[in-house]
Amino acid sequence: MRALGTFFDRSIRAAWWALRQWSGDAAYENYLRSVARKAPAAGAPLLSQAEFYRQGLERKYSQVSRCC
Amino acid sequence: MKKLLKVLLWVAIALAGAGALAAIAFERGEPLNATWFIVAAVCTYLVAYRFYSAFLAARILALDSSRATPAERLDDGRDFVPTNKWVVLGHHFAAIAGPGPLVGPTLAAQFGYLPGTLWIIVGAVLGGCVQDFVILFCSIRRDGRSLGQMARDEVSRRGGMIALLAVLAIMVILLASVGLVIVNALKASPWGTFTLAMTIPIALLMGFYMRYWRPGRVLEATAIGVALVLFAVVAGQWVNASPGWARVFTLSAPALALAIIVYGYAASALPVWLLLAPRDYLSAFIKVGAVWALAAGILLVRPTIQMPALTRFVDGTGPVFAGKIFPFCFIFIACGAVSGFHSLISSGTTPKMITREGHARLVGYGSMLMESFVAVMAVVAACALSPGVYFAINSPAAIVGQSAEAAAPTITSWGYPLQASTMHELARQVGEQTLLNRTGGAPSLAVGMAHIFSRTLGGDRLLGIWYHFAIMFEALFILTVLDAGTRVGRFMVQELLAHVWKPLGRTGWYPGILFNSAVIVAAWGYFLYQGVIDPLGGFNSLWPMFGIANQLLAAVALVVATTILLKMGRLRWLWVTLVPMVWLVTVTMTASFQKIFHPDPRIGFLAGARRLAAGLASGAIPAAKAAATHRLIFNQRLNAAVTAVLAGMVLVLVVEALYEWYRILSSRAAPVLHEAPYVVTRWAEGD
Numbered sequence: 001m002r003a004l005g006t007f008f009d010r011s012i013r014a015a016w017w018a019l020r021q022w023s024g025d026a027a028y029e030n031y032l033r034s035v036a037r038k039a040p041a042a043g044a045p046l047l048s049q050a051e052f053y054r055q056g057l058e059r060k061y062s063q064v065s066r067c068c
Numbered sequence: 069m070k071k072l073l074k075v076l077l078w079v080a081i082a083l084a085g086a087g088a089l090a091a092i093a094f095e096r097g098e099p100l101n102a103t104w105f106i107v108a109a110v111c112t113y114l115v116a117y118r119f120y121s122a123f124l125a126a127r128i129l130a131l132d133s134s135r136a137t138p139a140e141r142l143d144d145g146r147d148f149v150p151t152n153k154w155v156v157l158g159h160h161f162a163a164i165a166g167p168g169p170l171v172g173p174t175l176a177a178q179f180g181y182l183p184g185t186l187w188i189i190v191g192a193v194l195g196g197c198v199q200d201f202v203i204l205f206c207s208i209r210r211d212g213r214s215l216g217q218m219a220r221d222e223v224s225r226r227g228g229m230i231a232l233l234a235v236l237a238i239m240v241i242l243l244a245s246v247g248l249v250i251v252n253a254l255k256a257s258p259w260g261t262f263t264l265a266m267t268i269p270i271a272l273l274m275g276f277y278m279r280y281w282r283p284g285r286v287l288e289a290t291a292i293g294v295a296l297v298l299f300a301v302v303a304g305q306w307v308n309a310s311p312g313w314a315r316v317f318t319l320s321a322p323a324l325a326l327a328i329i330v331y332g333y334a335a336s337a338l339p340v341w342l343l344l345a346p347r348d349y350l351s352a353f354i355k356v357g358a359v360w361a362l363a364a365g366i367l368l369v370r371p372t373i374q375m376p377a378l379t380r381f382v383d384g385t386g387p388v389f390a391g392k393i394f395p396f397c398f399i400f401i402a403c404g405a406v407s408g409f410h411s412l413i414s415s416g417t418t419p420k421m422i423t424r425e426g427h428a429r430l431v432g433y434g435s436m437l438m439e440s441f442v443a444v445m446a447v448v449a450a451c452a453l454s455p456g457v458y459f460a461i462n463s464p465a466a467i468v469g470q471s472a473e474a475a476a477p478t479i480t481s482w483g484y485p486l487q488a489s490t491m492h493e494l495a496r497q498v499g500e501q502t503l504l505n506r507t508g509g510a511p512s513l514a515v516g517m518a519h520i521f522s523r524t525l526g527g528d529r530l531l532g533i534w535y536h537f538a539i540m541f542e543a544l545f546i547l548t549v550l551d552a553g554t555r556v557g558r559f560m561v562q563e564l565l566a567h568v569w570k571p572l573g574r575t576g577w578y579p580g581i582l583f584n585s586a587v588i589v590a591a592w593g594y595f596l597y598q599g600v601i602d603p604l605g606g607f608n609s610l611w612p613m614f615g616i617a618n619q620l621l622a623a624v625a626l627v628v629a630t631t632i633l634l635k636m637g638r639l640r641w642l643w644v645t646l647v648p649m650v651w652l653v654t655v656t657m658t659a660s661f662q663k664i665f666h667p668d669p670r671i672g673f674l675a676g677a678r679r680l681a682a683g684l685a686s687g688a689i690p691a692a693k694a695a696a697t698h699r700l701i702f703n704q705r706l707n708a709a710v711t712a713v714l715a716g717m718v719l720v721l722v723v724e725a726l727y728e729w730y731r732i733l734s735s736r737a738a739p740v741l742h743e744a745p746y747v748v749t750r751w752a753e754g755d
Contacts, residue, residue, distance in 0.1 A: 021155040022162075023349070025287040034145025050283035054341055056146065061340045062559055063214075064235070064412040066348065066552040068168035068242050068403050068618065 028052050078118065085111025092185060093377075100373045102366055102448045105181075109189055109444045113437045116193040121433040124198065125426070128633065128641050129205045133426040136749040138211045138419060148212070148420045153427040156418060161435040162352045163413045164200075165359070167246050167510075167546045168403025168618075169443035174509035175611065176400045177450040177458065178388040180378040183397045184447050191398070191405030192440030195648035199622060200410045201432030202629040202645060207415035208422055209743045215415045219628050221742040222635070224724045230717050231624050232560070237714060238409065238617040239557045240588070243332070244595030245610045246546045249508040251324045251600055253539050258317035259304035259499050259532075261324070263540045264547070265317070266300035267347065268331075274346035286349055293350045297544075301537050308499055325600045328550070329593040335551030336558050336585040344551050351545040358541045362445050365520040375451035375458065380483065387463035388507060389608045390670035395659040399615035404443025406652065408621025410436065424749070446509075449516030456486030457494065461512040464605030465505045475504055499532035507605040510546075514538035557588035598703045601696075604670060609707050612663055616711060619656045620718050623649060627725045634732055635739035653722060660715035664708045673708035677701045 020026040028049045035046060047055065088108035092100065125131045142148040151159075176184040207213055213221070216235070220228025254260045273296075274289040282288060307313045319327065335343050384392040389400065403409070414432060422428060450458060459479045460468065468475040472488035479486045495503045498518060503511060518534035526534070561584045566573025572580050599606020626649035633642055666672030669679040680701045683689040689697050731737035 018152075018155060018158070020287065021152060022158040023286045023290065023353075025285065028284050030149060031145035034143055034149065038143070048283075050279070052146075053278065053284035057340045057345045059147065060417070061344055061348075061552060061555055063416055064409075064556050065163060065417065066166060066549050067164045067409045067413055068166045068246070068407065068549065068614075 024056075027056065078115070081111050082115050085115060089189075093182065096377065100181075102371050102373060102452060105185060105373075105444055105448050106366065108185075109441055112189050112193060113441065116197070117433060117437060120193065121197070121201065121429050124201060124433070124644065125429045128638055128644055129202065129428075131205065131425040131428060133424045134749055135425055136747040137208055137422050137425060138744070139421055139423055140749060140751065141744075141747055142211065142420075147417070150423040151421040153423065153430055156421045156427065156431050157435055158356075159421065160413065160418045160431050161438050162356060163417070164407070164410045164435060165355065165439045165442055166403070166549050167249060167542060168407060168409075169439055170446045170513055170542060171246075171249055171509035172401040172611070172615075173404055173443045173446040174450040174513050175388055175462070175507075175607065176397050177375060177447060178379060178381050178386040178462070179393055179397055180382070181373055181375050181447055181451040182377040183382075183393050184401055185444060187397060187401055188404050188440055188443045188447065191401075192436055192443075195622075195651070196404075196406040196410070196440065197433040197436040198644060198648060199406060199408075199625050199629065200414050200436045201428060202633075203411040203625050204414040204419055204422075204428050204432035205425070206629065206632050207419040208425060208428060211744050212419040213415060215411050215625060215628065218415065218632075218742075219624060222628055222631050223721075223728055226724055227624070227627070227721060230721050231621070234408075234617065234621045234624055234714075234717060235412065236557065236560050236564075237710070238614070238621055239553050239560070240591045241595060241610065241614045241617050241710075242409075243550055243553050243557070243592035244599060245607070245614045246549055247325065247328050247332075247592065247596040248599040248606050248610060249510050250328060250543050250546050251321050251596070252506045252508040252605075253510040253514070253543060254319070254324055255321040255506075256318055256501055257539075258314040259308040259536050260539045260543070261317040261319055262307040262313075263297075263300045263304045263536060264543045266303075267297055267350065267540075267544055267547070268343070270296045270300070271343055271347040271350060274350065275342040278346065279341045289346065290349045290353055293346065294353055297350065297354070297540065298537075301540050302533060304536055305499055305532060321600045322597070325593075325596050329589060329596065331547070332550050332554045332593070333585055333589045336554040336589065337581055340555070344548075344555065347544070348548050348552065351548040354541050355545050358538070359442055359445075362449070362517060362520070363441075365517070365524050366445060366448055369520050369523045371448070371452040371520060371523075373448070373451045374454045376455070379455070384668070384671070387459060387467045388605075389611065390668060391612070391659075391662065391666075395655045395662070396612065398655045399612050399619065399659045401443065402615045402618040402622075404440055404446070406619065406622050406648065407439075408618050408623070408625055411621065411625035423751075446513060449513050449520065450509075452516050452519065453512060454486075455484040456480070457490065457515070458512055459484055460486055460491055461503050461515065462507050462509075463505065464507055464603070464608075466603045466605070468504070470505065472502070472504060497528060497531045498535035500535075505605070507607050510539060510542045514542070554585070554588055554592070557592075558584045561587045602700070602703070608670065609663075609673065609704075612659060613707060613711055613714070616656050616660055616663070616714050619652050620714055623652050623656065623718055624721060626652065627721055631725060631728060632741065634729055635741050637739070639733075653718060656718055657715060660711050663711050673704045673711065677704035677708075680704070 031052055085108055088104045091104045092108055139148050139150040173184050206218055216228050216231040219231045270293050274293045277289040307317055382393050456479050460475050468478050472491035476486045476488040514535050517538040518531050521534040522531045562573055574580055599610045626645050629645040630649055633645060662671055664673055667675050669676040680697050684697055732739050
C-alpha cells in the first residue's frame with residue numbers, strides 16, 4: 001500500500017514538473033540556474049522575472065513559433 | 069529468452085497493423101469500426117518508429133550523443149536551454165500541430181475514408197517524419213540555423229531566397245484559408261461568435277496578470293483563462309436564447325471576415341504580452357487537452373465508420389472541392405502527412421533545446437507521428453457522420469442550394485440518402501440555425517466530435533455544448549495561428565521593404581510597425597475576402613493554393629536535406645529523402661498545372677475566368693452583376709498567377725539543386741558541409 005502511495009506521489013510530482021517545464025512556468029527558474037552555472041561574473045546583468053518574461057515573449061513571437 | 073520475447077512482440081505488432089490496414093482497405097459492404105483505424109495507425113507508427121527511425125538515426129544521420137549540442141555549448145538560459153527530451157517533445161508537438169491536420173483530412177474525406185487514411189499514415193512514416201527529423205538534425209549540427217540559412221549555405225544563394233519567399237507566400241495563403249474556416253464556422257452563429265469574442269477580453273486579462281500582477285506565472289493565468297473560456301462556451305447558449313443578444317452576435321460571412329481582418333491587424337500591432345502570448349497559452353492548453361479527449365472518446369465510443377471506402381467523387385466531380393485523388397488528395401492533406409511548415413519549427417526553437425543528438429529521433433520523428441495520429445482521428449470523426457450529413461455540411465450553396473429542402477434531394481441523388489428533417493433536427497440539437505454550406509472542416513468535425521463526446525458524457529442534452537466546445541477549440545487556435553502568423557509576416561515584410569526604403573526596416577519605429585502590419589494583413593485579408601464571396605466556396609481555390617505552397621516548402625526542406633546527405637557521403641541511402649522529394653515535386657507540379665490550365669472551370673482558374681467572361685458576353689449573367697463578376701474574373705486570374713509563381717519557384721529550386729548535385733558527384737565542387745565543429749560533451753553518458 002505504501003509502495004502504491006509512493007508511486008502515485010512520484011507520478012504526480014513528475015507530471016507537475018513536466019507541466020511547469022512545458023508551459024514555460026519554470027522558465028525563469030531555469031534561467032537563474034543557467035546563470036549560476038556559468039559563474040556570476042559572465043557580464044550581462046541579471047534580469048528580473050518581469051523583464052525576463054517580456055523579453056522572452058518578444059523573441060519567441062518574432063519567428064515562426066506556431067504552425068498550421 | 070528475453071530477445072525471443074521481444075522479437076515475438078514486434079512480430080505481433082506488425083501483424084496486427086498489417087491486419088488492420090487490410091481490414092480497412094478490403095472491407096466492403098459491412099460497416100467498419102473506428103478501432104481498426106486506430107490499430108492500423110498505432111501499429112504502423114510503432115513499427116516505423118522502432119525500425120525505420122532507428123535506421124535513420126544510426127545509418128543515415130549517425131546521431132552522436134557524445135557530441136555537445138548547441139543547447140549545451142551556447143546555453144544562455146533563454147533561447148539555448150538544455151531541456152528534458154519529453155518536454156521538448158511536448159513543445160515541438162504543440163508548435164507543429166495546428167488546424168491543418170484537422171481541416172485537410174476532413175475536406176479530403178469526400179473521396180471516402182481510404183485515400184486520406186492511407187496517405188496520412190504512409191506519407192507521415194516515409195515523408196513527413198523523415199523531413200522533420202532530418203531537418204532537426206541538420207539544424208542541431210549548425211547551431212540551430214533556420215531552413216533559409218541552411219538552404220543558402222548548403223544549396224545556393226537563390227535557394228535561400230526561395231525559402232524566404234515560399235514562407236511569405238504560405239503565410240499569406242494559409243492565414244486566408246484558416247480565416248475562412250472561422251468564417252464558415254461562425255457565420256450566423258451567435259453562440260459560437262459570442263464564445264470566440266469572449267476569448268479576447270479573457271486573453272487581455274491573462275496578459276495583464278502575467279505581465280504586471282504575477283509576472284511569468286503562466287500556469288496560474290492559464291488556469292483562470294481556461295475556466296473562463298469554458299464558462300463562455302456554456303454562457304453562449306443563453307446569448308443564443310435571448311433574441312436581443314443573439315442579434316448582436318449574428319454576423320454575416322463578409323462582416324465576420326472584416327472582424328477577423330481588424331483583429332489580425334490589432335494583434336500584430338499591439339505588444340505581444342497583451343493579446344498574442346496569453347491567447348497562445350490558452351490555445352496550447354485547450355488544443356492538447358482536446359486532442360487527448362478526442363483520442364479517449366474515440367477509444368471509448370468506438371464509432372462506426374459510415375462513409376464508404378471510396379465515394380463516387382474519386383472521378384474529380386466532388387462538391388467540397390473539384391479534382392481527382394491524384395494530385396488533390398495529396399495537396400489537400402498536407403499537415404498530418406507531410407508539411408513543409410514543420411521544417412521551420414525543426415530549424416527554429418526546437419534545435420536550441422535538444423540536450424543530446426540522440427533525442428532528435430524522439431522529437432523529430434516522434435512528434436510528427438503524433439500529428440499524423442491527430443489527422444487520422446479527424447478522418448474518423450468526419451467519416452463517422454452519415455455521408456449525407458457530411459456532404460450537406462461541407463458543400464457550397466452554389467452546388468446544393470441554401471436550404472435543407474433543396475440540398476436533401478440533390479445529395480440523395482448522389483447516392484447518399486439525406487432527409488431535410490435530419491439537418492433541421494441536427495441544427496436544433498447543436499443550437500445552430502443551420503449547418504448547411506459550412507465548408508471548411510471545423511463544423512463537420514465539431515458535429516463528429518460532439519457525437520463522440522456526448523456519447524461519453526452527457527448524452528444528447530449536452531450535444532450543443534460539446535459542439536460549441538469543439539468549434540471554440542478550433543477557432544481559438546486558428547486565431548492563434550492568425551495573429552502569430554501575421555506578426556511573423558510583418559517581420560518578413562519589414563525585412564523585404566527595408567531594401568526599398570530604409571526606415572521601414574527599423575524595428576521599434578511605430579509608423580513602420582503600423583505600415584508593415586497593414587501590408588501583410590491586406591495581403592491575406594484580400595484572399596480571405598475573395599474566398600468569402602466566391603460562389604464556389606473559397607476552399608475550392610484557397611486550400612489547394614495553400615497545399616501547393618506548403619508542399620513547395622517541403623520540397624525546399626527535402627532538397628536541403630538531400631543535398632546535405634549527399635555531402636555527407638550517403639549516396640547509397642539518398643532515396644530516404646529523395647523519394648519523398650520527387651513525389652512532392654510531382655504532386656505540386658501536377659496540381660499547379662491543373663489548377664491553372666484544367667479545362668473544367670471548377671478546377672482550372674483560367675477556365676473559370678473564361679466561363680465567367682463568356683457568361684457576361686452572352687448576357688447569361690445579368691448586367692447588375694457585371695461589377696461583381698469582373699472582380700471574380702480578376703480573382704481567378706490572380707490565383708492562376710500566384711500558383712504559377714509558386715510552381716516556378718519549385719522548378720528553379722530543383723534545377724539549382726540538380727546542378728549542385730551534379731557538381732558534387734562529378735567532383736567539380738568539393739562537398740563542403742557547413743557544420744559547427746565537433747566538441748565533446750561535458751555531460752556524463754545517459755540522460
